[in-house]
Amino acid sequence: MDELLARLRAALRRAQGGAEEARIEAEGFTVDLVTKRVTRDGEEVHLTPKEWDLVEVLVRNPGRLVSQQQLLHDVWGPEYGRRRSTSGC
Numbered sequence: 561m562d563e564l565l566a567r568l569r570a571a572l573r574r575a576q577g578g579a580e581e582a583r584i585e586a587e588g589f590t591v592d593l594v595t596k597r598v599t600r601d602g603e604e605v606h607l608t609p610k611e612w613d614l615v616e617v618l619v620r621n622p623g624r625l626v627s628q629q630q631l632l633h634d635v636w637g638p639e640y641g642r643r644r645s646t647s648g649c
Contacts, residue, residue: 588601593616593619593620617630
C-alpha cells in the first residue's frame with residue numbers, strides 16, 4: 561500500500577509539473593525541483609534523501625504553514641504515526 565501511495569504522489573507531482581515553478585530562486589540559493597538539486601552561492605548543497613523530501617514539501621507550499629503532521633505524512637509516509645503509536649509503551 562505504501563508503494564502505491566508513493567507512486568500516486570510521484571504521478572501527481574509529474575502531472576503538476578507545468579503548473580508550478582520547476583526552479584525556485586531566492587537571494588543566495590536555488591532549489592531545482594526537476595534535478596532535485598539545491599545550490600547556495602553557486603555551490604551545490606548535499607542533502608540526504610529525507611532532507612530533500614523536507615525541502616521539497618516546504619517549497620511546494622509557498623506562503624503556507626506546513627504542520628508537523630503533514631511533514632511526517634508527506635516525508636515518512638501515512639503509516640509513520642500509526643506504527644509509532646502501536647509500538648507502544
